[in-house]
Amino acid sequence: MIPAQFDYVAPGTVADAVAALIDGGEDAKVLAGGQSLIPVLRLRLSYPSLLVDLRKIDELRGVREDGAELVIGAMTRHADVISDPLVRQHAALLAEAAATVADPAVRHRGTFGGSLAHADPAGDLPAVAVALGAQLVAEGPGGRRSIAAADFFQDYLQTALAPDEVLVEVRLPKLQGRWGVAYEKFSRTAQAWAIVGVAAAVRRDNGAIAEARIGLTNMGSTPVRAGAVEAALAGASAEAGTIAEAAAHAADGTHAPSDLSGGSDYREHLARVLTRRAVTTAAGL
Amino acid sequence: MTEQLDAGMVAEQIADADALSSPRRGGELGRGRRRKEDAKLLTGQTNWTDNIVLPGLLHMSVLRSPMAHAKILSVDVSGALEMPGVIAAYSGADLAEVQGSLPCAWPVTPDMVHPDHHPLAVDEVRYVGDGVAVVVARDRYASADALEAIVVEYDELPVVLDMESAISDGTPLVHEDKGTNTCFVWPFAGGEDYDATKAKADVVVKRRFRQQRLLPAAMEPRAVVVAPIAAADDYTVYSATQIPHILRVMLALVTGIPEHRIRVIAPDVGGGFGSKLNVYAEEVLALVVAKKLGRPVKWTESRSEGFQATIHGRDQIQDVEICATQDGKVLGLKVDLLADMGAYLQLVTPGVPILGAFMFPAIYKMDAYSFTCTGVFTNKTPTDAYRGAGRPEATYAIERIMDELAHELGRDPMDLRRQNWIKHEEFPFETVCGLTYDSGNYEAATEKAEAMFGMAALRAEQKARRESRDPIQLGIGISTFTEMCGLAPSRVLGSLSYGAGGWEAAQIRMLPTGKVEVVSGATPHGQGHHTSWSQIVADALGVPFEDVECVTGDTDSSPKGMDTYGSRSLVVGGVAIHRAAAKVIEKARRVAAHLLEAAEGDVEFRSGTFSVKGSPEAKTTIQEVALATFAAHNLPEGMEPTIDADCVYDPENFSFPHGTHLCAVEVDTETGFTKIRKYVCVDDVGKVVNPVIVEGQVHGGLTQGIAQALYEEAIHDAAGNLVTGTMADYLLPTAADLPHFDTGRTETASTTNPLGVKGVGEAGTIASTPAVINAVVDALRPFGVNNIDMPATPERVWRLVQSGGSR
Numbered sequence A: 001m002i003p004a005q006f007d008y009v010a011p012g013t014v015a016d017a018v019a020a021l022i023d024g025g026e027d028a029k030v031l032a033g034g035q036s037l038i039p040v041l042r043l044r045l046s047y048p049s050l051l052v053d054l055r056k057i058d059e060l061r062g063v064r065e066d067g068a069e070l071v072i073g074a075m076t077r078h079a080d081v082i083s084d085p086l087v088r089q090h091a092a093l094l095a096e097a098a099a100t101v102a103d104p105a106v107r108h109r110g111t112f113g114g115s116l117a118h119a120d121p122a123g124d125l126p127a128v129a130v131a132l133g134a135q136l137v138a139e140g141p142g143g144r145r146s147i148a149a150a151d152f153f154q155d156y157l158q159t160a161l162a163p164d165e166v167l168v169e170v171r172l173p174k175l176q177g178r179w180g181v182a183y184e185k186f187s188r189t190a191q192a193w194a195i196v197g198v199a200a201a202v203r204r205d206n207g208a209i210a211e212a213r214i215g216l217t218n219m220g221s222t223p224v225r226a227g228a229v230e231a232a233l234a235g236a237s238a239e240a241g242t243i244a245e246a247a248a249h250a251a252d253g254t255h256a257p258s259d260l261s262g263g264s265d266y267r268e269h270l271a272r273v274l275t276r277r278a279v280t281t282a283a284g285l
Numbered sequence B: 001m002t003e004q005l006d007a008g009m010v011a012e013q014i015a016d017a018d019a020l021s022s023p024r025r026g027g028e029l030g031r032g033r034r035r036k037e038d039a040k041l042l043t044g045q046t047n048w049t050d051n052i053v054l055p056g057l058l059h060m061s062v063l064r065s066p067m068a069h070a071k072i073l074s075v076d077v078s079g080a081l082e083m084p085g086v087i088a089a090y091s092g093a094d095l096a097e098v099q100g101s102l103p104c105a106w107p108v109t110p111d112m113v114h115p116d117h118h119p120l121a122v123d124e125v126r127y128v129g130d131g132v133a134v135v136v137a138r139d140r141y142a143s144a145d146a147l148e149a150i151v152v153e154y155d156e157l158p159v160v161l162d163m164e165s166a167i168s169d170g171t172p173l174v175h176e177d178k179g180t181n182t183c184f185v186w187p188f189a190g191g192e193d194y195d196a197t198k199a200k201a202d203v204v205v206k207r208r209f210r211q212q213r214l215l216p217a218a219m220e221p222r223a224v225v226v227a228p229i230a231a232a233d234d235y236t237v238y239s240a241t242q243i244p245h246i247l248r249v250m251l252a253l254v255t256g257i258p259e260h261r262i263r264v265i266a267p268d269v270g271g272g273f274g275s276k277l278n279v280y281a282e283e284v285l286a287l288v289v290a291k292k293l294g295r296p297v298k299w300t301e302s303r304s305e306g307f308q309a310t311i312h313g314r315d316q317i318q319d320v321e322i323c324a325t326q327d328g329k330v331l332g333l334k335v336d337l338l339a340d341m342g343a344y345l346q347l348v349t350p351g352v353p354i355l356g357a358f359m360f361p362a363i364y365k366m367d368a369y370s371f372t373c374t375g376v377f378t379n380k381t382p383t384d385a386y387r388g389a390g391r392p393e394a395t396y397a398i399e400r401i402m403d404e405l406a407h408e409l410g411r412d413p414m415d416l417r418r419q420n421w422i423k424h425e426e427f428p429f430e431t432v433c434g435l436t437y438d439s440g441n442y443e444a445a446t447e448k449a450e451a452m453f454g455m456a457a458l459r460a461e462q463k464a465r466r467e468s469r470d471p472i473q474l475g476i477g478i479s480t481f482t483e484m485c486g487l488a489p490s491r492v493l494g495s496l497s498y499g500a501g502g503w504e505a506a507q508i509r510m511l512p513t514g515k516v517e518v519v520s521g522a523t524p525h526g527q528g529h530h531t532s533w534s535q536i537v538a539d540a541l542g543v544p545f546e547d548v549e550c551v552t553g554d555t556d557s558s559p560k561g562m563d564t565y566g567s568r569s570l571v572v573g574g575v576a577i578h579r580a581a582a583k584v585i586e587k588a589r590r591v592a593a594h595l596l597e598a599a600e601g602d603v604e605f606r607s608g609t610f611s612v613k614g615s616p617e618a619k620t621t622i623q624e625v626a627l628a629t630f631a632a633h634n635l636p637e638g639m640e641p642t643i644d645a646d647c648v649y650d651p652e653n654f655s656f657p658h659g660t661h662l663c664a665v666e667v668d669t670e671t672g673f674t675k676i677r678k679y680v681c682v683d684d685v686g687k688v689v690n691p692v693i694v695e696g697q698v699h700g701g702l703t704q705g706i707a708q709a710l711y712e713e714a715i716h717d718a719a720g721n722l723v724t725g726t727m728a729d730y731l732l733p734t735a736a737d738l739p740h741f742d743t744g745r746t747e748t749a750s751t752t753n754p755l756g757v758k759g760v761g762e763a764g765t766i767a768s769t770p771a772v773i774n775a776v777v778d779a780l781r782p783f784g785v786n787n788i789d790m791p792a793t794p795e796r797v798w799r800l801v802q803s804g805g806s807r
């Protein structure tokens, strides 16, 4: 578990980070909390020539409001996301999901941006970003651009980021109205990765479900939205039977992996059960 | 294949244990002291092997085979030698003359197939992780980089991974020259003829249980440092080992370096549970490379390297059959075992299932017992003693099948056990295997456990959940276990063909300032030996606990020992210390009598002070006697100026701790997830020296046993790669996954040693696995489930629920 040799820089600004990435070429990599990248290096699954560490770039850290949006710096650590009052108020689903990530040690190093940029379909936060319709802001040689979460995750560990782009912040629309949220993570041990996870946000109106947003963790090579469930729930009555019927569509159109922690049929089944539970909780039943 | 070992022979070996007097209970024994060791451990002032840095230290890395079976066509290390910082690189062929073959000290049958096991493979690799070459460099990074520059050409051979195919005809052979994958067949029988007994039975229940392969994951990985003094041909070996004394002997035998030129030190060692009870390739390689280069060499495993190259545990298939009368009396038990050796034999690989052979009948009376074990080679990492070694497997099988028998007979599982277990008044009891259980009280432990558990309320809740078809089903699991601890009477080990004895050595040194040094051959690796030893000595000699210092784990300063495994340290090593203390007192009494000008017979010893009967003012402390002996100005005529004493103690019998473990689980039948709702255990480990240590040992053991039941499984792909190669895939529970442990104790003193102790190291891990699985199966009975493979993963449970129990 000894990584191969690499060069290391820790620039003070995003512009310098981008410049370093351009200089470093294809083999340069951004280092955030290192909780995914360092294990990869230690297992010698990757041999970057240069690591560009973002830890000295203060502007990448912290949570602020910008009108109807909540803006979370890419380098904000999971632990800070979880305890942030603005996140709790406007994006409680994110706080809830982030609290299920690994253990306290990992949560005090790993970052929100790193979790998204790593794009592990078993990661808990990509599904939340997709469910909440996040916009991911990246900066590269040509300046900043905004990428919708749905377009950001392209494949297993693959994102829309170019090698010389840095993810700088994540913009989440504040949830307006009576929203309830729940993240149902199913894993074998408290610290293990999700076999399946379901992120649900449900808006209640007059006893009915006005709107539901559901993101699925580990039900394909990217996080996906359970569109069929969302459609079935929109305007439906907030009752156990209705929810169960809608949740039965949770695996529709997914391509769940089959691996050591579960066959795809098992995952499909879990997606249905967990969606029912998450929506039930989020709907306040 | 071999002559049948007869239960009578074993019984004879241990029958004449002299009944020792019951122990004297002083203030220190039974006192819940904090562990002496912890201040140092918790503040990081530790001396792990990997912390050792010596001038000129070189770092060794091992290139491992990526193939489970292949001929080595060539190994070219020249590229590695050109890398910066690299001092040397060797293939197996380069070291062939000096590396020897790793030892197996337990040839269980005279005709056991015992293949050579070179630290580095020379012609052929036989498992993924088999060493192929080593690099030695100035730092760890350089040596790791250089491994990638070694070019090995392999010619792939077919692999055999599964035991049943390994012993069928026409299968690929792990060792072509041996002509078979069968390592040994070891039959054993006790009591009456099994088949004749079975003919009389009304009920016969059969099950196949799998003991999945486990990967040890001690907190401290393995590491070794060898410091040579080339001019003197003298070597100090630091190793993260449980067995410095055995290792020294073995390193001498393997390498040909004279034993007295090797010093082995086990510095602070962070756990093992058997995984460091071995003589490993890297220990030999570091030694021979350090000798060649004349410079100190270090090797430390990474976790994923350890998963491949440290011994694995378990991996058995158990075909178990029990027969009984309609009214529940157990008549006989038949066990057919396949035990996976892996590709080679390590130190006691073949002996592990043999240790278990005697424990299948457990606490139950029966007329007939038949056992056969077939040891099988496969292209996987060798297995060896781990977490209870043989006995957990046996306990699992009997406790599972007792539940199945109860179900078959429509009986309450505890009731059936109660009917068949050895009654308190029947001890000492000779089992169908010929072991003599000295003492026990299964009734008392069970009664206490049931009260703590609240059995009636839980059964009522279970019934309600069943009736309402609640998706969360409740299951209740029982394990009334016993184990064979305190390895062991040397002559019994001899009768089982083990290569060494089971004694333990102790020495007590009375220092002139009144402090006491205790030298013990039992080598701690986290258990808290120094605390327990200090309590035993403080109690016996009446000196303050703080004044006792323990010396362990170094063949220079504690030269004699058999080390730590098999819950033997207290039962054998602790008793040796207790006996040495008695000798110190007798020597000191002579000096005291002389100083007090009294007859020896009139001098009494109590709480550290010698006094003369009838004249209470005439007295002297043992510390004063120590100083007077050191000065030696005025000693009894002809007496050597020392009151120090040694003892080498060889026990008369094993000890047999027991207990009742009760587990309630909630199984989510929708997801298959099992949550332990309540866990109660009442362990009877005999007399307790330190309840804090006992509690810690029980908690650790429970965690590991639960881990086998619910989480752990080493999985290989069809090519023999370990696919659970990191902790992301090989799941270990943490405190977050475990329930509160409700622990209780009963104390039935062992009658075979003067301390009345029985050993606690393995109790939790032996008892908990069947308790948990019995609970899971109990929860799933309404779905037609009568067995489940371990670990009971959510997916496995869910699939059983879906298929109505058919596997």
Ligand SMILES: Cc1cc2nc3c(=O)[nH]c(=O)nc-3n(C[C@H](O)[C@H](O)[C@H](O)COP(=O)(O)OP(=O)(O)OC[C@H]3O[C@@H](n4cnc5c(N)ncnc54)[C@H](O)[C@@H]3O)c2cc1C
Residues within 6 Å of the ligand: A029, A030, A031, A032, A033, A034, A035, A036, A037, A038, A039, A054, A074, A075, A100, A101, A102, A103, A106, A109, A110, A111, A112, A113, A114, A115, A117, A118, A122, A123, A124, A125, A161, A165, A166, A167, A168, A191, A192, A193, A194
């Ligand atoms: C033991 C353990 C258990 C874990 N369990 C979970 C779990 O249960 N659920 C879960 O969701 N996660 C889990 N994780 C992962 C954890 O959440 C990581 O923090 C996260 O995946 C990566 O974040 P990081 O800041 O550590 O990124 P790093 O490891 O530093 O980087 C990860 C990848 O993202 C890229 N990257 C990072 N930041 C940026 C950026 N700003 N711009 C462009 N590229 C960037 C890096 O180049 C790298 O390729 C676990 C990690 C560990 C070590």
